[in-house]
Amino acid sequence: MIMKNPKVEFCGYSGYRHLLFYLARRSVPHPSENHINIRIQMYDNLSSLDCLLTALSNLDDLCLSIGEAYKTSLTQDEYEKWDEKS
Amino acid sequence: MSPTAVASSSHLPESAYDPRRHVGVHAELVSDVASTDYPGHYPGEDHTWNLRQFNEARRLCVLLVSFRKTEGSVQKLQVKVHRLSQRSIEFDMVGVDASVANAFRRILIAEVPTIAIEHVYVWNNTSVVHDEVLAHRIGLVPLNVDPDLQEFRTTTGYHSTPNDRNTVVFKLNVVCERNTKAAKGGPNQYINEYVKSGDLVWEPQGEQRSIFEVDPAPTNKEIVLAKLRPGQEVEMELHAIKGVGKEHAKWSPVATASYRLHPLIVLNPAKPISRHLAHQFAGCFSPGVVKVSSEGEISIDERNMRKDSVSREVLRHSEFDGCVELKRIRDWFIFNIESEGPYTPERLFPESIKVMRSKIASIRKAAEALLAGTDEEAASADGDVEMGAA
Numbered sequence: 001m002i003m004k005n006p007k008v009e010f011c012g013y014s015g016y017r018h019l020l021f022y023l024a025r026r027s028v029p030h031p032s033e034n035h036i037n038i039r040i041q042m043y044d045n046l047s048s049l050d051c052l053l054t055a056l057s058n059l060d061d062l063c064l065s066i067g068e069a070y071k072t073s074l075t076q077d078e079y080e081k082w083d084e085k086s
Numbered sequence: 087m088s089p090t091a092v093a094s095s096s097h098l099p100e101s102a103y104d105p106r107r108h109v110g111v112h113a114e115l116v117s118d119v120a121s122t123d124y125p126g127h128y129p130g131e132d133h134t135w136n137l138r139q140f141n142e143a144r145r146l147c148v149l150l151v152s153f154r155k156t157e158g159s160v161q162k163l164q165v166k167v168h169r170l171s172q173r174s175i176e177f178d179m180v181g182v183d184a185s186v187a188n189a190f191r192r193i194l195i196a197e198v199p200t201i202a203i204e205h206v207y208v209w210n211n212t213s214v215v216h217d218e219v220l221a222h223r224i225g226l227v228p229l230n231v232d233p234d235l236q237e238f239r240t241t242t243g244y245h246s247t248p249n250d251r252n253t254v255v256f257k258l259n260v261v262c263e264r265n266t267k268a269a270k271g272g273p274n275q276y277i278n279e280y281v282k283s284g285d286l287v288w289e290p291q292g293e294q295r296s297i298f299e300v301d302p303a304p305t306n307k308e309i310v311l312a313k314l315r316p317g318q319e320v321e322m323e324l325h326a327i328k329g330v331g332k333e334h335a336k337w338s339p340v341a342t343a344s345y346r347l348h349p350l351i352v353l354n355p356a357k358p359i360s361r362h363l364a365h366q367f368a369g370c371f372s373p374g375v376v377k378v379s380s381e382g383e384i385s386i387d388e389r390n391m392r393k394d395s396v397s398r399e400v401l402r403h404s405e406f407d408g409c410v411e412l413k414r415i416r417d418w419f420i421f422n423i424e425s426e427g428p429y430t431p432e433r434l435f436p437e438s439i440k441v442m443r444s445k446i447a448s449i450r451k452a453a454e455a456l457l458a459g460t461d462e463e464a465a466s467a468d469g470d471v472e473m474g475a476a
Contacts, residue, residue, distance in 0.1 A: 038171070056453065060443060062137075065140060084172055084173045
């Protein structure tokens, strides 16, 4: 299963305090196959696997936040409700 | 957490005018498309991901319009529903990256499961529509079966064969006859002239009668599947299974799901529009976006700016050169989701979030297994980790 976040540079959504990413690149070998190759390179001899795990958990938190914000807005905001004929 | 009405809700928040968030729209090109808020792009500023800052505005108040944006910090998340009907929903998502918004859009189209007819067993088809063509049309008919109540078919195990937990069975039986009571050449010559989607009849299997609250049926009963004449008959048994849009578009739960970026029209104060051109200027934009006062003063209605279609008509006229800049806000996504099938439109987006999170969880499990593998040096020869069947 492909992780549906093909961000060429991971830096936006994860990253340690002091800019410890060097490079992250991803490529899809063939669009019909569910494969992605990701390359992550770190400064300061840090573990790229840890970086991947942190990135995934940040992405998970992001999804949770979006879900909650959406639910709050749906229940509490005033929005236009209209009748759509089909 | 009750929403407090904010007096300035007729204006866009100040952060919307931050030039770093803008995509420039010019006559023949689009500039500044890529997002730049990641570490390293602006020296001295810290753009690392910070969940707390990301969530701050959300906890305060969802209707809050003017939130502070500190220099170099993460843009706050805001999700606001704008319109809702029985079939579609329009909502804003501000503060996420384009890749995330695109991911949700793609998941909505291709990976939220639905139930549609897959196997068609034809007993009798004497209509002019061939078996396979009719079967294809029947497969595209949207059903109102809640996918949570059914399981996927698998290659092995209990669900590899059809049973009442993974299949919904319909029967289609239509015979066309001549209407003996109608006048010759008048209307209503034939009985059952059309095979419509409303002719699909659900046959409960096993325990299905107690599981479904609403009887499974097509959402729209007026879809014409085939046309018949007297003596022609269609008799078939249809099996519907759970699938995803990736496999075939009939399993896509949305008519479509799309987003657009919020447009921004910025007037140049150094070059105001002359009075006699005011109405022509207003005509270049979608109705309601530009307000012309009685003296001919131009102003942009900020809350109506979202209705603009950014047709760039104003850039075609040389008399308006330099008077206005057209832009879009890079991380303000206006989603429009039209639901087709079992899900109510407000339920679709949370479903796509659920699918996204399950993908993250499966990758995370494999990555953690890899981490554990390297710790104990028990990985296979080339360090590969087998991910389980998705």
